[in-house]
Amino acid sequence: MNRRDFIWTLPGIGASVWLTGCATDPVTGKQSFVMMGKEQEVAVDKQHSPHQYSEDYGVSQDAALNRYMDGIGDRMASRSHRPDMPYRFQVVNANYVNAYAFPGGSIAATRGILLEMESEDELAALTGHELGHVNARHFAERQAKGTLVEIVAATATIAASSKYPQYGELAQLVGSLGGGALLSHYSRENEREADALGMEYMNKAGYSPQGMADLMDMLNSQSREKPNALELMFATHPMSSERLATTRQSLQTTYKDSAKKPLQRERYMDNTARLRAIKPAILAEQKGESLLGQKKFNEAEDQLDKALSLAPDDYPGLVLMAKTQMAMKKPREAQPYLARAKAIYPTEAQASQLTGVTHLQLKQPDRALAAFQDYDRLLPGNPNTTFLMGFSLEQMGQKQAAAQQYANYLRLSNQGNQAQHAFNRLKGWGYVK
Ligand SMILES: [Zn+2]
Structure with a gap:
């Protein structure tokens, strides 16, 4: 067992070992006290993202769809505050509606959410929002506030409830380190910042920021129709009427002109045709x-x-x-x-x-x-x-x-x-x- 594994098993010790002192916040340019350096963000990503991907039935086997998603992500990542991160944008096979980012730049959207979007600008908004979390280093910030302990605890409490595992109960252990336990849960503050960064990046990459409002509208109506499928999305990325209002406000101010750009609907429909067929x-x-x-x-x-x-x-x-x-x-x-x-x-x-x-x-x-x-x-x-x-x-x-x-x-x-x-x-x- 290496030191990092050891740290992950011992809540309380981790924080002090990970303390790396001051670093510059890439978004605000201010000096901030962060717990993790880039190397550690990449290491945590590498350790955890494969398990989340497997829980989500693996990365889509549709190579063209992944290339499409990666292309959209790259266009924005190169214009982001941290263009040097080893980003990878992929579609995972899960049916529920969700998207997430790991701190080293592994970003995924489920096929369930891809099915519900109607333009490339919406997908850019989704991807831009996740890029926002990576760029503003929200994961490191949450770790500093104790999310590390939550992850360890969630991993440790999934065992069956009897004295020792019965054959039937073993089924509960399977395939997971606890549904969503590896995903970051963000604050409303984090969400507001990720929305703003997402709009900034998509605008720089030539998309219509209107896609962000469309995405939020879609998520709100989906959560009314099938709340189960969006439970994890809203648990990790808290939705609020304020988020939508703030987005609409910037469409009328900061992005007044670019919001009028035509939406890329046809290109989105072409690239997701195989998925929509099933x-x-x-x-x-x-x-x-x-x-x-x-x-x-x-x-x-x-x-x-x-x-x-x-x-x-x-x-x-x-x-x-x-x-x-x-x-x-x-x-x-x-x-x-x-x-x-x-x-x-x-x-x-x-x-x-x-x-x-x-x-x-x-x-x-x-x-x-x-x-x-x-x-x-x-x-x-x-x-x-x-x-x-x-x-x-x-x-x-x-x-x-x-x-x-x-x-x-x-x-x-x-x-x-x-x-x-x-x-x-x-x-x-x-x-x-
Ligand atoms: Zn979020």
């Missing part, structure tokens, strides 16, 4: 996810059946169907969906972890271990995988190897029922006095 499937998956969350498994299954009949090779659709089967305690039925998902998107890790859990549910720990090792190769650094490998080895009767994994796990997480289970085993086996 819109009915994506909407059915959104419904399925919401039903799954309400534990209405049969109704969720119906929606996912519908989605898969419309888009049979859709990775998120297949994985969601497998999750539904697993929630109904039908691991054997889940497996063909996972096998198909893996075949369609071999470099995406989530299906491997779920496969491992189905094998645990079927009391096949050796096959479970192989699947978790596969996951760990594709996406290293998930503490849950370390625990699950230990758990598989324990079921296989390989105490020493299991103890090694449990000890590794306890270095990553020292709270919750998984940690308790790991500790009890180490004690019971005589590794801990």
